[in-house]
């Protein structure tokens with residue numbers, strides 16, 4: 001495949017409404033270029049950033065909210081952090097799902113060492129079937145096989161990211177298996193199938209679990225089988241075993257925009273404003289990592 005035209009990509013970022021007109025061939029070229037980059041990434045991304053100088057921006061669920069995404073990109077362009085990590089759930093529910101997905105993927109192509117995308121529970125066929133992205137996609141492209149190219153991206157996304165050894169970023173929550181970080185360590189995304197049986201349940205829990213105050217241990221979640229709430233005690237244990245200071249996750253929308261749990265060691269962010277509509281407003285939030293501390297922000 002030919003080298004992708006960067007000026008075309010820059011034009012799309014500046015004019016995301018043009019995505020409604022681009023041909024599938026162009027989309028395919030974007031997807032395959034991203035796939036080549038993801039092939040070399042790790043399921044557990046590890047970064048070292050310089051204290052006091054460099055910042056990481058962590059972005060939560062977008063869910064097709066192009067307005068929120070473009071505002072975040074403005075903030076990122078203005079402040080120029082070293083790294084930007086999306087915690088997944090780019091598609092489903094909102095009005096501009098393909099636009100949001102392609103913009104995030106284009107940023108990955110243009111700045112592959114700055115933008116990273118983790119897998120959320122909506123980066124799956126099952127959720128896209130139920131919550132709208134597959135239907136929207138089929139209405140436009142009229143060929144269900146083309147969706148396999150999207151799934152091919154989901155299946156190669158990293159699962160979690162570790163900053164300076166002490167701040168873990170993921171979509172949902174900690175899994176029951178405290179050894180999962182060690183198991184994912186050094187494993188390339190393209191090799192997930194080789195270790196799949198030993199990590200599948202934990203990866204599922206990382207994408208789906210939720211924290212719950214005043215809970216001990218794990219309890220079954222209303223979200224479905226194999227998904228759990230986790231309490232402070234098991235959270236502390238997971239953090240201690242893995243020598244972690246903070247956990248940043250997304251996956252839940254709060255009216256106040258973000259929420260601290262567990263003595264301010266777990267920050268929950270969500271980056272789609274007014275997610276449940278006009279009558280249940282919420283500001284979009286994101287997190288800044290600087291000096292090995294975590295700072296929540298509203299936009």
Ligand SMILES: [Mn+2]
Pocket residue numbers: 061089120121122171250251252
């Ligand atoms: Mn989610």
